[in-house]
Amino acid sequence: MMIEKINPRVKAIKVYVAGATKEEVARRHGLNPDRVVKLASNENAFGPSPKAVEAIRKYAAQVNLYPEDHPSELITSISEYTRASDSKIIMGGNGADEVMDTVIKLLIMPGDEVVVHTPTFPYYELLTTLYGGRMVKVSMPDDFSFPTDSIVESIGEKTKLVIICSPNNPTGTVISESGLRRTLDSGVIVMLDEAYVEFADRSYTGLVSEYENLVVLRTFSKAFGLAGLRVGYGVASEEIIGEAMKIKPPHNVNLLAQKAASAALKDLDYLHSVVEKTKVLREELFNEINSLGGVKAYRSQGNFLLVKLFEKDAAAIVSRLEKKGIIVRSCAGFGLARHIRVTVGREEENQAFMKTFKEVLG
Ligand SMILES: Cc1ncc(COP(=O)(O)O)c(C=O)c1O
CATH class of the missing domain: 3.40.640.10 (Type I PLP-dependent aspartate aminotransferase-like (Major domain))
Incomplete structure (x- = not known):
């Protein structure tokens, strides 16, 4: 009954699914939250000044x-x-x-x-x-x-x-x-x-x-x-x-x-060091992803990479990664069913992603 009183424009809006936190993913799959790697919301991996x-x-x-x-x-x-x-x-x-x-x-x-x-x-x-x-x-x-x-x-x-x-x-x-x-x-x-x-x-x-x-x-x-x-x-x-x-x-x-x-x-020295580290790691991640078969990372000027999966279903890959404690973004919500978005993390986080990504790609 109350729903009729709500602004009809709100009813037309699709729910925005915000990225899950490490704790949510850990709870969902019985994992240790400290071992979960989150590369899904383009946050800064090095923290604030x-x-x-x-x-x-x-x-x-x-x-x-x-x-x-x-x-x-x-x-x-x-x-x-x-x-x-x-x-x-x-x-x-x-x-x-x-x-x-x-x-x-x-x-x-x-x-x-x-x-x-x-x-x-x-x-x-x-x-x-x-x-x-x-x-x-x-x-x-x-x-x-x-x-x-x-x-x-x-x-x-x-x-x-x-x-x-x-x-x-x-x-x-x-x-x-x-x-x-x-x-x-x-x-x-x-x-x-x-x-x-x-x-x-x-x-x-x-x-x-x-x-x-x-x-x-x-x-x-x-x-x-x-x-x-x-x-x-x-x-x-x-x-x-x-x-x-x-x-x-x-x-x-x-x-x-x-x-x-x-x-x-x-x-600003801190900011510049974080930005420089992120750019180096972005380049490394870009090259590593593009050395795999069946996937393509696009050149990016953000702290993230868009990755196309040619043969695989992106949603299934995102869910398999999540079960293994790696959170990345499915791009289905952006209208890209074959793509995922990966935030550039710290070196060890990027390595954990690469190792698990290779496993789930099979
Ligand atoms: C393009 C773009 N604009 C704005 C925002 C939101 O920024 P803020 O955290 O300052 O609200 C985001 C967050 O992911 C974003 O990707």
């Missing part, structure tokens, strides 16, 4: 107080880090997910269209559907490069937003500067999700000073290793940020997240 952990300890007893609504110290550090000169063009969020929610809520009214390439991060579609928008999906070609001509051609009168994820989850590919500029030149607002940008050879955050229709999303969940704290941010024109600030939830970046993220930004 020790300075961020120190900041969390230092402020832990002050969580009885609300944090600053517009975290000035953090915003100033982010504007230095991103070289976005004006702090009025940065907005914090409870993860990039929340900033995404705010941007889509800000723009989308029932009947509006959102152009996006596929496959990509599924949360964009959930939010667009929730606010009454319609997704116009543009398929990426077999090499998962960005179909910018088709994206620009798909922009019509009803288009309110174009979403670009670069490096793209799950493919690891990046958009070219000329492709992005052509999309921006259409005049439509472009939300560019750069969650994995620290692992890539290029960032387009600097284009915000040139294009007032560009909104860039960034996060501390990936390269900074702070996924458990939930802190992300948006960089955009003063006008867009000003309007977005009106509708964001109050105090949305929690105290410990503010302090830890600020401390992490003061320890």
